[in-house]
Amino acid sequence: MKEKNIFGLIHSMDQVTNYLIIQWNKMFNESLGISHILVLSHLKDNGKSRPSDIARTLGLTPPTLTHLSEKLVQKKLATRLADDDDRRIIYLAITDKGLDLVKKANEEGKTLRKNLFDKLTAEEQQQLLSIYRKLNDSIRN
Template sequence: MKEQTIFEIIHNMDKVTNNLIIQWNKMFNEDLGVSHILVLGHLKQSGRSRPSDIARALGLTPPTLTHLSEKLVRKKLAIRIIDESDRRIIYLGITDKGVEMVNRANQEGQALRRNLFEKLTDEERQQLLKIYEKLNASQ
């Protein structure tokens, strides 16, 4: 495959992703970014977690996670939990309000993607599905 074609594929994938993020940010009017929702999603799925573990799992730096978690705690979407056996260890946990926020963000994200993929024909969606399955199987 020509290098130019690979570049065009990557460039167009990035444009689609960036446009979805921009649309989601406009639609999801909660003064939260995608990274905040990713942190809440991690907490919802994994339960209370040490900030360093969250940062590692999401590919974020510890200072970035600290900044994100400050806002989540301030908005009462997450709480800090002190370890009973070692008070130096602090976990981050999700609140009921945080779970509701993640659920709503996921619903709105799904609606955006559904709207995007509805622009494709059934045949194009099947081709795209096969391409993504092949790429996922090769990793």
């Protein structure tokens, strides 16, 4: 790919991402960002988890996860649990209120995706998904 094209590609990707974030913030009026929802979704899907494992899985730094989890605990969307055998080990777990919020976020996210991705054919959506998976796999290795 020519150098000029790569910067155009990056710029286009940034524009779509920024658009999605702005629309998400307008729709989801809970004073939480996408990263908070990702943490809650991880807890919903995986059960109680060590913060270091959540950070690694989501590609976040431990201090970032600490900041995110602090707000989630403060809003009673998640709770901290000590390990039964080793009290030094702390887990983060989702609460019922957190589960309800993830459900709401997913419903509103569907609307956002529909508004944007319905402009693509089913084949184009599948191609885009395949491309992003391939890129994500390459940056994790």
